[in-house]
Amino acid sequence: FTTLLYTIKFEIAMKCLLVAALFLVAVHASEITEEEDVLVLTDENFDEAIATHKHILVEFYAPWCGHCKKLAPEYAKAAGVLKSEESAVKLAKLDATEHKTAAGKFGVKGYPTLKWFVDGEAKEYNGGRTSPDIVSWLKKKTGDPCTVADSKDVIDTEVANSHFTLVGAFKDRASEAGAAFTAAAGDTDGVVFFVTDDADVMAAFGLADGEIVAVRDFAEEEAQIKLEGEVTADAITEFLSAHRLPLVVEFSDETAPMIFGGDIKSHYLVFSDSTGEGHGAVLTTFRQVSKSFSGKFVHVLVDTSKSSNDRILDFFGITKDMGIVARIIFLSEGVDKYAPDFTEMTEENMAGFAQRYLDGELTKHLNSEEVPEDWDAQPVKVLVGKNFEQVAFDETKDVLVEFYAPWCGHCKQLAPIYDELGEKYKDHPTIVIAKMDSTANEVADVTVRGFPTIKYFPQGADRTVQDYNGGRTLEDFVAFLEGTHDEEAEDEASDDGEDAKDEL
Numbered sequence: 001f002t003t004l005l006y007t008i009k010f011e012i013a014m015k016c017l018l019v020a021a022l023f024l025v026a027v028h029a030s031e032i033t034e035e036e037d038v039l040v041l042t043d044e045n046f047d048e049a050i051a052t053h054k055h056i057l058v059e060f061y062a063p064w065c066g067h068c069k070k071l072a073p074e075y076a077k078a079a080g081v082l083k084s085e086e087s088a089v090k091l092a093k094l095d096a097t098e099h100k101t102a103a104g105k106f107g108v109k110g111y112p113t114l115k116w117f118v119d120g121e122a123k124e125y126n127g128g129r130t131s132p133d134i135v136s137w138l139k140k141k142t143g144d145p146c147t148v149a150d151s152k153d154v155i156d157t158e159v160a161n162s163h164f165t166l167v168g169a170f171k172d173r174a175s176e177a178g179a180a181f182t183a184a185a186g187d188t189d190g191v192v193f194f195v196t197d198d199a200d201v202m203a204a205f206g207l208a209d210g211e212i213v214a215v216r217d218f219a220e221e222e223a224q225i226k227l228e229g230e231v232t233a234d235a236i237t238e239f240l241s242a243h244r245l246p247l248v249v250e251f252s253d254e255t256a257p258m259i260f261g262g263d264i265k266s267h268y269l270v271f272s273d274s275t276g277e278g279h280g281a282v283l284t285t286f287r288q289v290s291k292s293f294s295g296k297f298v299h300v301l302v303d304t305s306k307s308s309n310d311r312i313l314d315f316f317g318i319t320k321d322m323g324i325v326a327r328i329i330f331l332s333e334g335v336d337k338y339a340p341d342f343t344e345m346t347e348e349n350m351a352g353f354a355q356r357y358l359d360g361e362l363t364k365h366l367n368s369e370e371v372p373e374d375w376d377a378q379p380v381k382v383l384v385g386k387n388f389e390q391v392a393f394d395e396t397k398d399v400l401v402e403f404y405a406p407w408c409g410h411c412k413q414l415a416p417i418y419d420e421l422g423e424k425y426k427d428h429p430t431i432v433i434a435k436m437d438s439t440a441n442e443v444a445d446v447t448v449r450g451f452p453t454i455k456y457f458p459q460g461a462d463r464t465v466q467d468y469n470g471g472r473t474l475e476d477f478v479a480f481l482e483g484t485h486d487e488e489a490e491d492e493a494s495d496d497g498e499d500a501k502d503e504l
Helices: 002-030 046-052 066-084 101-103 131-142 150-164 176-186 198-205 233-243 255-262 279-292 306-315 349-356 385-392 409-424 474-481 487-495
Strands: 033-035 038-041 055-061 090-095 112-120 123-124 144-148 164-169 193-195 212-218 225-226 247-250 266-272 300-304 327-331 335-340 380-383 398-405 432-436 453-457 501-503
Touching: 038 046, 038 066, 046 055, 046 090, 055 066, 055 131, 066 090, 066 131, 112 487, 123 225, 131 176, 144 176, 150 193, 150 198, 164 198, 164 233, 176 193, 176 233, 198 380, 212 327, 247 279, 266 306, 266 349, 279 300, 279 349, 300 306, 327 349, 327 453, 380 385, 380 409, 385 398, 385 432, 398 409, 398 474, 409 432, 409 474
Parallel strands: 038 090, 055 090, 144 193, 164 193, 247 300, 266 300, 380 432, 398 432
Antiparallel strands: 033 038, 055 112, 112 123, 164 212, 212 225, 266 327, 327 335, 398 453
């Protein structure tokens, strides 16, 4: 009997140890660690993190993504700032290529994707990607979007750092004008809105109660501009759009969100080497022209001497040896580009180019490389703008085209599979597998918003273009081309983020 009792006690003890061990494994699996003050999320701990923290910003990233690598130090710096201030707001990250369940819930299709969670509800993050922009955006979303200025020095320091700010003088923040200023501040990212009722500050900027002034540090432009007329949230937003940027703004990572994220969708760009002959003269001329078209264009200077601008040069098909070049673009679902018919950058030519665009007299400019002599030598045919029509819209062929970028991580991952697909159909009488470098070539009938974009051009005279939303395995492509694919499953895969793309 004693032996039996000992055996029973031993088995009970072992079961308790096993339960405890499993509990410790589960706790360890869902433990939320930190890297450089950023919470590291997984499929296992994601829901816990979102439930625990009222306000949390999550970056869904891919380890190989260039944009993600560029964001990483700024994101960590922002997390450090918030932690040092003992803020309850948290920054987190999740490797979306490893933890696909959590990423799939939120339709992550490109990297990095940032989502702002409030009480567990996901919202879009539309702030900037520098540490100050991230911190500013988060503070505006979780507290007073305005900053109290009790001295002129506070405002001067901000202008020295960011070159622009708005100052509102309100004895009563709850007044109609004060409330409008606060509302506009809450809806605006990347700009500090100062409020003051200090007599010395108001006197320094010539403000009466209820007045607003833009304080700027732009070369050869007015340092202060007052808002005239009725003070409403809409009026403040319009005033901000008109004066937030200089007449000519230099393109950079810092200014890109303001350039492309503003309300003005027509952009006039001049590409010029700041170290080259004639740069100063053309910049002076460009500034003069911009005065006549203020509010109709964002006028942008792209310095071609900076390697950081190589990507935008590639996008426009512009090389440094082309000298000084002008382009106008319109941002719609894609990017419509317009090129001038002149090379001499006189004030008359540059102003005339802008006016003809506004009058609707210009036709879109489409980039194209020359057709390679061996474009059809390999199983995957090489398309450029100049031979796209001939191949893609061949009425006797079913053509699958990958629109890619040479630097795109997703495209590089797809390449061996796509080559294998080309090899399978290289001798097929009607199926053609093709690809086009969309950083150097454009076609009128196709809009590319990310890489890779895959489209299907079935044979026939009606010029049909179909989006390919299926999987990225050889079997998926074959099933699609041979008509045995499951459209419902493909739609679900697309919704789950399987067709992830790199940003343009």
